[in-house]
Amino acid sequence: MPCYETTIADPAVLKQRPIYGPFKRAKRRTLRAFGRWSRADYDVRFVFEGERIAYKKILFNHAATAARVMRNLERFGPSEHLPKCHRADGRALWMDYIEGRPFDRLVSPCSQEVARCFTEFAARHSYRRPIGQTGLWGAHRGNLTRLVESGLLGDDLHDAILARSTACRPATLRIGFDYRDPIAPNLVARADTGRICAIDVKNWHADTLVGQGLAKTTDRWLDAPGCARVLDIMSDHGLNDVAEGFEFIRLYERIDRLRRCTDTELKTHGRIRKRRAKRARLAALA
Incomplete structure (x- = not known):
């Protein structure tokens, strides 16, 4: 599965919104601070082009995790059963919003x-x-x-x-x-x-x-x-x-x-x- 760059020269200008609400994010931060959060640390954001949600940006805790996911997607190849990756940037992957x-x-x-x-x-x-x-x-x-x-x-x-x-x-x-x-x-x-x-x-x-x-x-x-x-x-x-x-x-x-x-x-x-x-x-x- 190839990684397609976005058509935006500077993706940083795109509006982003966390997929999880403020209460849920605050609860996770608190649990993580006390060592009580057992799930992998990652964040998901909606990315907008205008008023349309264009991408789902996944921020992994480590760049190595993002690279592993990207390699697996590329090895498997295009499929309508998986979202397409448009951009890989360090620990972040910009995926299709399905x-x-x-x-x-x-x-x-x-x-x-x-x-x-x-x-x-x-x-x-x-x-x-x-x-x-x-x-x-x-x-x-x-x-x-x-x-x-x-x-x-x-x-x-x-x-x-x-x-x-x-x-x-x-x-x-x-x-x-x-x-x-x-x-x-x-x-x-x-x-x-x-x-x-x-x-x-x-x-x-x-x-x-x-x-x-x-x-x-x-x-x-x-x-x-x-x-x-x-x-x-x-x-x-x-x-x-x-x-x-x-x-x-x-x-x-x-x-x-x-x-x-x-x-x-x-x-x-x-x-x-x-x-x-x-x-x-x-x-x-x-």
Whole structure:
């Protein structure tokens, strides 16, 4: 995906407006000052050309993060399912402002559009590897061990989840691009084409396990029949290995997300929050 410069000689003259309101920004600053803000530090601003919102300017905490996102977008190439980057400037990326409406599975042609989006994400530039060459089985076992060490996972439940993971472990996994946070607010049905656009580009990853994002949708808004239809369509496009390995992919995604959440909470708050709910989620995976 090439980086297109804006037509404005001096982008600094363009009017900008924070996407978050003053109360939310003040709350984040306060939490960050006391070391209680656990999310990555970044800011998002609307940029106007006249009265029209032309760009979404994303300010990352580090230039290296912006460069990583930019490289991933360039490697993947143009897609109607991703916003276009118009300008890279240090730790800032100037992205297309995508006009449309937030994705709503209750009123959208859910399965068809979700399948179209995730099939393109999974198919382009991806490849299959024996699971032993990916490092993911070791990472999965390490995540389970870490949850035991943190006190969130007991030995019996650890053994049960590990046994289920072993039983469904596929011979190969697909590695490539994946959109890891496809919660409904991060997906926009484009006004121009109706296609789904993944607007939260910081969660666009390369050289990762394909299918993690789809697995997360099943924990948030995509029901089992809808997921099965998406996987069927992906299989029709030569991605049957994603469907065949999806039970393991789902287990890997859930455990990895819980481990990262637990580590973050212990570092930020000194304790695991909603411990009972997390244990119930783990028990449901056994």
